[in-house]
Amino acid sequence: MNLPQHIYKLIIFSFLFCFYQASFANSLNASRVTQELVNPPYLPEHSQVALGPPKIVQIDMIIQEKEIEIEPGVFIQALTFNGTVPGPLIVVHQDDYVELSLTNPSSNSMMHNIDFHAATGAMGGGELTMVAPGEKVVLRFKATKAGVFVYHCAPGGPMVPWHVVHGMNGAIMVLPRDGLKDNNGRPIEYSKAYFIGEQDYYIPKDENGKFKRFKTPIESYVDDLKAMKTLQPSHVVFNGKVGALTGAKALKADVGDTVLLIHAQANRQSYPHLIGGHGDFVWERGNFSDPPKTNLESWVIGAGSAGASIYTFKQPGFYAYLSHNLIEAFLLGAAAHIVVDGAWDSDLMTQVSEPSAID
Ligand code: CU
Numbered sequence: 001m002n003l004p005q006h007i008y009k010l011i012i013f014s015f016l017f018c019f020y021q022a023s024f025a026n027s028l029n030a031s032r033v034t035q036e037l038v039n040p041p042y043l044p045e046h047s048q049v050a051l052g053p054p055k056i057v058q059i060d061m062i063i064q065e066k067e068i069e070i071e072p073g074v075f076i077q078a079l080t081f082n083g084t085v086p087g088p089l090i091v092v093h094q095d096d097y098v099e100l101s102l103t104n105p106s107s108n109s110m111m112h113n114i115d116f117h118a119a120t121g122a123m124g125g126g127e128l129t130m131v132a133p134g135e136k137v138v139l140r141f142k143a144t145k146a147g148v149f150v151y152h153c154a155p156g157g158p159m160v161p162w163h164v165v166h167g168m169n170g171a172i173m174v175l176p177r178d179g180l181k182d183n184n185g186r187p188i189e190y191s192k193a194y195f196i197g198e199q200d201y202y203i204p205k206d207e208n209g210k211f212k213r214f215k216t217p218i219e220s221y222v223d224d225l226k227a228m229k230t231l232q233p234s235h236v237v238f239n240g241k242v243g244a245l246t247g248a249k250a251l252k253a254d255v256g257d258t259v260l261l262i263h264a265q266a267n268r269q270s271y272p273h274l275i276g277g278h279g280d281f282v283w284e285r286g287n288f289s290d291p292p293k294t295n296l297e298s299w300v301i302g303a304g305s306a307g308a309s310i311y312t313f314k315q316p317g318f319y320a321y322l323s324h325n326l327i328e329a330f331l332l333g334a335a336a337h338i339v340v341d342g343a344w345d346s347d348l349m350t351q352v353s354e355p356s357a358i359d
Contacts (some may be wrong), residue, residue, distance in 0.1 A: 031055040037088035041194040050093035050177040071242040077217040078167040085240030086197025087170025099140040106134035118149035143174040146288040148306035169266035183291040190260040198265045200233035237333035245336035255342025264306035273298035273324035279309040316342040
C-alpha cells in the first residue's frame with residue numbers, strides 16, 4: 001500500500017466532508033429570516049413564489065391563558081397561541097425550515113406544547129415542545145409537504161381535546177415554491193387572503209341553564225368534560241367569538257379581487273359555502289400538490305384539517321361565508337361577512353321586476 005497516497009486521499013475526503021457539513025450549516029445560517037406574526041384573519045407578509053433557496057423562518061409565539069368573551073355575557077378561560085383564537089397563521093414555502101420559539105410565561109398555570117400537522121416525527125413536534133410555566137423551547141422542522149395544515153396544543157390524554165376546544169389551535173400555510181397552481185397547472189396569484197379559524201366551544205351551564213363563568217382554566221375542567229362528551233358545542237364560531245368577522249368587522253374585497261380563504265377546524269368537520277359566490281378553486285383537504293377542485297358550491301373541511309378556497313369576485317355587495325350546516329351558522333355563530341366594492345354586472349343578475357302585488 002502506498003501510504004502517502006492513502007493519507008492524501010484521507011485528507012481530501014475529510015476536507016470534502018467538512019466542506020459538505022459546513023455548507024449545509026451555512027445554508028441554514030445564511031438564509032435565516034424572521035416572520036412577524038399577525039392576528040387572524042390577516043396573514044403575515046410573504047411572497048407567493050419563493051425568493052431563492054429554502055430558508056429558516058424564525059417565529060416567536062407566546063402562550064397566553066386569558067379570559068375571552070365569546071358572545072355578550074358568555075366567557076371562557078381560553079388557552080391561546082399568541083393571545084388569539086385561532087392562533088396566528090404561519091406562512092412558509094415547501095422545504096423551508098420553521099424555527100419556532102415557544103414561550104410559556106410563568107404567569108400561566110399549565111403545561112402546553114405544539115403539534116404541527118405539517119411536521120414529520122415526534123408527534124408533530126409535540127414531544128419536543130412540552131413547556132411548563134416559566135419555560136421556553138425552540139423547535140425546528142422542515143416543511144416538506146405543501147398545503148395548509150392545522151397546529152394545536154396536545155399535552156396528552158383528555159387535556160388534548162380540552163386545550164383544543166379552549167382555543168389552542170391555528171394553522172400554517174406551506175406554499176409550493178413556485179406558488180399556487182390551478183387544475184391545469186397554470187399559476188394562480190391571489191390579491192387578498194384571509195385566515196378563518198373555526199372554533200367549537202362547549203361552555204357548561206348551571207342548574208338554571210345559564211352559562212357558567214370560571215375564574216381559572218382548571219376550575220371548569222370537570223364541567224367542561226361533561227359538556228364536551230355530549231359532542232354538542234354550545235358555540236361554533238369563526239375567529240374566536242360570535243361576530244368576530246361580521247358587521248363592522250366584515251372582510252373587505254373589490255370586484256376583480258382573487259381572494260384566498262384559508263379555513264381551519266382542529267376538532268370537527270365544517271362545510272364552507274360563500275353565499276352569492278363559489279369556490280373557483282378549492283383544496284378541500286388543503287393539499288397544494290394536488291390539483292384543486294373547481295367551481296364548488298360548498299365543500300368540507302375535515303376534522304383536524306385546514307382547507308383553502310379561491311374566488312374571484314364578480315359582483316359588488318354583501319356576501320356571507322359560513323358553514324352550510326345552517327344551524328351552526330345562524331344559531332351557533334359560524335359565519336363571516338365579506339363586503340365587496342365595485343360595479344354591478346346586470347348580465348350576471350338583474351331584478352327583472354320589483355316585488356309588487358300579485359295581479
Ligand atoms: Cu395547551
